[in-house]
Amino acid sequence: MATAKPASPSPPPSTAVVPAANTAAAADKPAVEQLLEVAEDEVVIDFKPNAKCRADLRLRSLHPSLPVAFKVQTSSPLKFLVSPPRGAVQPLSSASLRVVLRPQQHAPASFPRSRGDRFLVLSSLSAAHLDSSASSSAATGGTTAIRLRVFFGGPYLLRLAAEAGDAAAVRLILRRQPHLLPLLEPEAAVPDGAEQWAPLHTAAARGDTGEVRRLGPDSMGARDREGRTALHVAAAAGEAEAAAALVDMGADAAATDARGRTPLDVAREKGYQEVVDVLERWELVMTAARRGDLQSLESLLSKRAGVRGRDQYGLTALHLAAIKGHCDVIALLAGSGCMDIECEDVEGHRPLHLAVEGGSAEAVELLLDMGAEVHAATRRGATPLQMAVTMGYEAIALLLRGRGADEAAAPALCIASSSSSSISCA
Template sequence: MLPHSALSLISSSSPSSQEMAAAEPAASSAAAADPERLLEVSEEEVVIDFKPDSKCRADLRLRSLHPSFPVAFKVQTSSPLKFLVSPPRGAVQPLSSASLRVVLRPQPHPPPSFPRSRADRFLVLSSLSAAHLDSSSDATSGVSAVRLRVFFGGPYLLRLAADAGDAAAVRLILRRQPHLLPFLEPQPQVAAAPGDAEQWATLHAAAARGDCGEVRRLGPEALAARDREGRTVLHAAAAAGEAEAVAVLVDMGADTSAADARGRTPMDVAREKGYQEVVDVLERWELVMTAARRGDIQSLESLLGKRAGVRGRDQYGLTALHVAAIKGHCDVVAMLAGSGCMDIECEDVEGHRPLHLAVEGGHADAVELLLDMGADANARTRRGATPLQMAEAMGYEAIAQLLCGRGAEVAPAPALCVASSSSSSISCA
């Protein structure tokens, strides 16, 4: 509950109807004034509801203004170490819309400046030619740009501003997010449900004592569970020096980059305690991903010989097989899928299978290999995109013909962007 003094900010911070009207996005009128603009962005700022040590998300909506041709787009940020964009590039069908998701990686501290960030910016480039988007200058003929600032808001920062007596920040947050006004009012104390603080004690205890059978029985659904100190099950196993349990958890898809309340990852915990075997397991998975990304078949062969702890996933659900597919490393794909080490139909968090990513990478040989190995030519992502729709949207005619020859069903592309959410975390490495 907020201190009572914070309530004095409400009357001076509540936005008037005139202020609210002035703050409404003006994307439509701006688009009308610019006849060369190809895309309209529904939001005038990227609004992030900030919460410490959590992934914070914001959705943007793009609308094509071109009546005849798909509009290619590419999203850039001034802070690539902080933000991810899903998808970072793609195409929007004529006069259709597409949704983007901006993800702020977990940050232990509030933004240095808020509500509006001084350092963070986004640039949405659009063109009828995808090749033009990779020019070093957005002034290239045929490329239009929309610039977006970042607005940090949400209940956490509203309370922080109120507690600090920062009336200007409170006013700005409420002007942008008037629905947060109740968070400044006193709330009745609600008793926590019995056992809430210890609801994950069984799973953490199983990991800490190295009971791999119990960990497997409880299943991957519980991997994101945290205790009162923000520690995941993988933290518990690493802190206890249980290398086998750590390997099982990694193979189940535990997030190796998760940070506890003190900002420590499982790797940090293992190193602090001197558990080198645990460190080796955690590093092994990272080395597998790196080898797959680089196509380093010799290193990968050596790592796979150790088996345990090599079938992990990153925070986007990507496996080494996904990474090899989008990079077009056919020998790596053959090794990972052919040996039975990884499922050829494994999905990332957006439902992309290795075949989707091989198509996105434009690698016809990798697409053909995956089809030869039994990949489903009609697999759909969470957004309903098939490999054939992706190939057609991205202009890969040879790959589209290959897929059609292998039984891919021809269907209208959905009115959404079909580019993969994974490319931002793969292609730049």
């Protein structure tokens, strides 16, 4: 944790004689009281070319009764933005700041630790003192200063250092960001017979969204030796676009690793707010679809990222809207083309099956009008008509028959599924 270090007074010329009285007075002068702590000892930025790169700083007031004013300065104002650049922290409270590196075309001239980039966090009980204190001085006029260096890391720079044979840079990055180690040895043998890193894990960790999509949904079942899915890995690396692509491909956002953490838990622990936003957006989409909240859903869909996620049963937002009979939501999700009307959960239930289970003739009719397959069968062979007959929904059964559904091959008995409460045939 970074703390203020009052600067030593400038040494007198070698010919000067310091009176004893003055020396004693200087010794008796109390040091400026430390007012703030910064939780981070460096500004750690995961660098990616041509992209805004962000880092968060946490300030904590050490004063028991008065607000502490702060001001943040940088040696490179053309490169960095700080939000907010100044403010006040209430007694014994905390505040968060966001540091943004403007898009840079090339890698930093020196990394992991920058030679020229610095931050100075000034604090005082008087905001006026902050403006009167020179940035190069500390502990003047009741002002304390905390100096922070900049550390550039992340998957892009780790690969760059490895390809250049810069072992020192690789060691420094891995020392601060050990979660990036698998990027250097994705094919290495893993003890105890555990799975190796799959290609999808590697692509997710380096943020290669094109490769993630190319590998496709069939690759998403793999886990590494810590029980992490590719979505866990993308969350740990702060790769928001890769995380959104995985969610859209049907990655299980509720999956837990060997430590019981979901990808959202990992993203929150690492402080990757963009990944958190993607994963929370998926949860909000599911909730809005379940509730029939069309206004919220339209707003979420306008962001386009992370909206086609699935829960642990493979259910999508369209499944949830169908079983609840929310026709306007069904029309929005399927009509906009953002969700496949024939999407299946882990047991093969399509939205039409769940509309039947929910007993909504209007939802069944809408899905049929939109092209849903009337003879669609689950993995156990249940069709929408068989489900309607078994559940006693005569009006829905009549509607399905009118659309060509044939029950001649229906088995004698259908039973409820244990996982999603849907009907499937034995």
